[in-house]
Amino acid sequence: MTLAEILGPLVGAEHVLGPEKLSLRNPGWCAHSLDAGLLVRPADAADLSAVLKATPGVPVVAQGGVTGLVEGTASAPGEIIVSFERMNRIEQIDPAQGVALVGAGVTLAQLDAALEPRGLMAGVDIGARDSCTIGGMVSTNAGGIRVLRYGMMRASVLGLEVVRADGTVLDLTSPLMKNNAGYDLKQVFIGSEGTLGLVTKVALRLFPRPKAIATALLGIDPQALSDFMPRLRLALGDALAALEGIWPDCYRRCAELQGVTPLPVEAGPDGPGLFLIVEAFGTDDGAAQSALAEALVPMMEDGTIRDAVLAQSGSERARIWRIREGAGVIGGNDVPGYHYDVSLKLADLDPYVQQLQARVAAEFTDISVLVFGHVGDGNLHLSLMLDGEVPPRPAVDAVVYGVLAGFEGSAISAEHGVGLEKRAALEAYRPAEVLATMRMLKAAFDPEGRLNPGKVLG
Template sequence: MDLAETLAAIVGPGHVLGPERLALRDPGWCRGSQGAGLLVRPADAAELAAVLRATPGLAVVPQGGLTGLVEGTESHPGQLIVSFERMNRVHAIDPAQAVALVGAGVTLAALDAALEPFGLMAGVDIGARDSCTIGGMVATNAGGIRVLRYGMMRAGVLGLEVVLADGAILDLTTPLLKNNAGYDLKQVFIGSEGTLGLVTRVALRLFPRPRGIATAMLGLDPAGLSGLMPRLRAALGEQLAALEGIWPACYEYVAGQQGLTRRPMAPQGLYLIVEAFGPDDSAARAALEAALAPVIEDGTLAEAVIAQSDSDRQAIWKIREGGGTIGSAGETVHSYDVSLRLADLDPYVRAVEAAAATALPGVQVLVLGHVGDGNLHLMLMGPPGLPRAPCDAVVYETLGAFGDASVSAEHGIGLEKRAVLARVQPVAVRAAMRALKAAYDPENRLNPGKVLD
């Protein structure tokens, strides 16, 4: 019996896809996702465990919504792709406990739709909500625009069901908010990018849906950013839901690509979007206006535009959510995701712009990000065929001059950042990660080559 027949006997012949059927599928953001030429779709943890037990030593590459940006789903001949798309059930919603138990293949949008009748939602929200899966979000410890209010994905995970490399199933799906019964093993798998175990179900902590939202666009001198943040936090407390930033070159490029002739605000040194929650829209807007009044009066803000309607809010967010237009004119774009201290954000952007002007003439540096939590997304855009290596050098060598910085804020490591992680990671930390990998996956079966070489 060949491999495809072995797999078909476990999951059914319709759920084993060879090269012909794979070629009809969208590879997502990683062009090499389908390289293995063979994909299996188990329905649950038991089928996945049976697949792993029946294929000892075979390398497997887990794939969710294929929205990752660091080549974490790349696969090669001789490997097996494991798709979680059939694990797409919302198994239980407990509104009293504010907990949901969901399959790893449930998309964020599908979960949100299931939670809406209960007035609940997941804390994390990201732009790829229609495609990204809960299992993938756990595996990458997803962030997004609400980290200020709800934290990263890790903060909302109460428990997991995980299949190990040898087919053992760990049921860690406790729905309890408090559980100190021994080691908190679920934390090992969150953010591990499928290299230690394969997440099949997730117990999630839920949050009340905001009844009111207020949104404003702010213009200020970037030097005032680190002073503005604590004032907003003090004034709004837990009502502060998001603080996003767009640097001028990015703002102008995206607005131009979107054909916007009427923009929410005149040119600024830095554009910010601040969002606050409240019991209703009027209360949220009043709280936001009260928070902004003193920083307008003392000149910290050059301008502030507060949305008065949903259409105003959409206009404010349109440019920030228009990152997909970058490179749409045929340019080559290399994207980066870094994290720094708040006070270092603009100095770092300026340093990258200066380094690029010297080393990469003609290359544009476009920057936006979740500035409230110190996360920048940089896009270095140039003519078709722009090589990545010199762009990497500009971004990461400049980052090395700033203390307490990270080469990955929320996208993970995958293949793309593996080499730079090896250069900057302390030796003892790297040794501990290798020991963990060896303990959970001694044959290096699970997403081999990702995160660690």
């Protein structure tokens, strides 16, 4: 019997897609997502359990919205792709408990549309919101622009339903804030990129929607970041919602790409400078604006901030963000470049950028380094744009990660995960005993190595 013949009676033949139907599907952000040529769409955890039990040892690749940026959804012939698109029901929104119970295939935009009329929202928001699924976001421990305020996805997950490699269903969906009844198993699956278990349902913590948001674009000397950040945090407290950074070359390229005239903010005449977008929440427009202004004015007066524009209207706010969104275009598939997502301590961010730019200029011709990121949580997105001859990726990786290794406590992946793309870097830059412990975990949860084979660990 073929795999398709085994799967058809379990989920319905119309939910088993072969190469012909898959050729009409969009592979998403990973060109090899659909290479397996066989995709199954289980309706729920019971269906998925039956699929896994009927195909022992066969490799399975979980796919949500296929917006992952590290080739975590790549598949190969002989494997089964598991799509969660039928698990797209919002089962419950419980304002009293502050939790939503949702199928893994619910998209972030779908959940947001259901929460908005209730004045609620999810804590994590990312640019891929229209396509990315809650199951995918849990499995990658997604971050985004509100990590400063709400943490990464892990901080929002109260419970999970997970199907293990052998088809056992684990009901860990308890929506309680406090549950120390034994090991907190759900934590193992969060951020495990489909290699330890398949997430079918999520109990997600909800937050009140902010009533008003104030936004400012600032120009500062990057060396002032370590002074600026704690002062901003103290001044705004919980109202601090986002702190994004764009280095000047990237800022100009973004504005150009988006066809937006850059706002009249100078990042400083003496140095390379840094543009920052700061957002503060408030109970109304006036309160948000004055909280942000009060936080910024003393730092403008003493020269920590060199220049600033406080958005006075929705359209000014949109203009600031439109430039930042150009960075997503630079990082997209249409522009030739190698892209990275690294983490460093705040004080190390600009020294790393400077050292990297110098090394790249010394070792390669025609590569420009464009940098933006979630500066408030130490996350840089680097795009190494290839304008001429394309050097092999491993040679560029060696420079990017080699310079990074000189900064204590840095990480080769901040929020995108490892997938296939960063596997070699993970091997090279994490200590042997840490890697060995990761392998112990993988062997315990997936002894046959059938869950997303080859991803994260080789």
